[in-house]
Amino acid sequence: MATYNRAHFIVETLAAIQKQTHINWECLIIDDGGTDNTLEVISPILEVDPRFSFLKRPNSYGKGLPGCRNYGIDTATGDYIIFFDDDDIPHPQNLEICLNELKDSSFKFCRYLRAVFFGEFDYKFDSKNSFGKVTFTHNDLSKMIDHTISFNSCAVLWSKSCFEKNRFNETLMYAEEWECYSRILSEKIKGVCIEKTLFYGRKHANSNTGEFWKKNPVRQNSKKEAIRLIMENLRAKNLLTSYLFTYLSGLAISFRDRRLIDDIIKRVGLSLRQKIILHIKYTVYPIWVAYKRLLKTKKPKNVI
Incomplete structure (x- = not known):
């Protein structure tokens, strides 16, 4: 304890x-x-x-x-x-x-x-x-x-x-x-x-999780590093499945940190296809987020 x-x-x-x-x-x-x-x-x-x-x-x-x-x-x-x-x-x-x-x-x-x-x-x-x-x-x-x-x-x-x-x-x-x-x-x-x-x-309110969601830089940077370490371990053990690559890269992209993406590409040992996918997803992510928000605003309301 x-x-x-x-x-x-x-x-x-x-x-x-x-x-x-x-x-x-x-x-x-x-x-x-x-x-x-x-x-x-x-x-x-x-x-x-x-x-x-x-x-x-x-x-x-x-x-x-x-x-x-x-x-x-x-x-x-x-x-x-x-x-x-x-x-x-x-x-x-x-x-x-x-x-x-x-x-x-x-x-x-x-x-x-x-x-x-x-x-x-x-x-x-x-x-x-x-x-x-x-x-x-x-x-x-x-x-x-x-x-x-x-x-x-x-x-x-x-x-x-x-x-x-x-x-x-x-x-x-x-x-x-x-x-x-x-x-x-x-x-x-x-x-x-x-x-x-x-x-x-x-x-x-003073939990580590609470600080993370308040965008405390120490907690945020730690989560970024954890993502990279997990991907690196999975790749080394041949366990980085298509699903886990999509999930973990999605988390990484959501931070909007170009250095994190470059570090993952450099250190995790991704295939050429995965590198291209990661670059594309990082680039189009703001457009995708805006599109999802637009869909929410246009969602029809229930009529009683």
């Missing part, structure tokens, strides 16, 4: 983790150089529950979420990992249900559903143990990349073996999960996706 100046939220999150029905766990709280009284407010919990550890991110790891998570991966002693946030609430049966699913040794992760809430947490947990499930294989990689099947960091329990050769890219300050998980899943591992909500994410 990476944390930065969340003294006003973190105690509630730690209390929820303590209520896990599976009791054999460790929670590494990685402080990213915060300046508030986080340690003071969580000290009563640390003193009575040795399963919690409060650690300062060493300078050998980059500042930010990726560096904290990489330090956590390198420090963790368990066989499985979940990246909890410091302001969210896990379902009491989160670990119990996921670990039960992973008794099938062919599964390397368990993905579950995530709900969001605003303000105070006031949910009644679903205690039913019957739910739908599907197997996720390398054939579903495109669904993860285009977010048809979302892989929110707090909504996946991973086998630690998935990180033997993978770490979060510490230069990314947004979309680092998307980029890292696409690399892991491109290694053709198999997991299970269950239709049960086991995590509740708190929504607030």
Whole structure:
């Protein structure tokens, strides 16, 4: 659990983790150089529950979420990992249900559903143990990349073996999960996706996602770099299908950054046909956007 100046939220999150029905766990709280009284407010919990550890991110790891998570991966002693946030609430049966699913040794992760809430947490947990499930294989990689099947960091329990050769890219300050998980899943591992909500994410204005949509340059540039890295990895593994090329190049073009397009062409190793398509799409994109807006304005209204 990476944390930065969340003294006003973190105690509630730690209390929820303590209520896990599976009791054999460790929670590494990685402080990213915060300046508030986080340690003071969580000290009563640390003193009575040795399963919690409060650690300062060493300078050998980059500042930010990726560096904290990489330090956590390198420090963790368990066989499985979940990246909890410091302001969210896990379902009491989160670990119990996921670990039960992973008794099938062919599964390397368990993905579950995530709900969001605003303000105070006031949910009644679903205690039913019957739910739908599907197997996720390398054939579903495109669904993860285009977010048809979302892989929110707090909504996946991973086998630690998935990180033997993978770490979060510490230069990314947004979309680092998307980029890292696409690399892991491109290694053709198999997991299970269950239709049960086991995590509740708190929504607030100061989130990384909120900053991205407000066009924060750090978040925007990080997403651009993540797109390029994903395309480069897929091309190297011969997994950049026509659909994924269309989807990822479309994302890149939407930023209207000529340097990004040139960088993708230079570094990803596209075919001549793909290069021509990318140039054409970049050029005509403003016309296409204007055309779509025009269609919306001319859409006939329902007559009662």
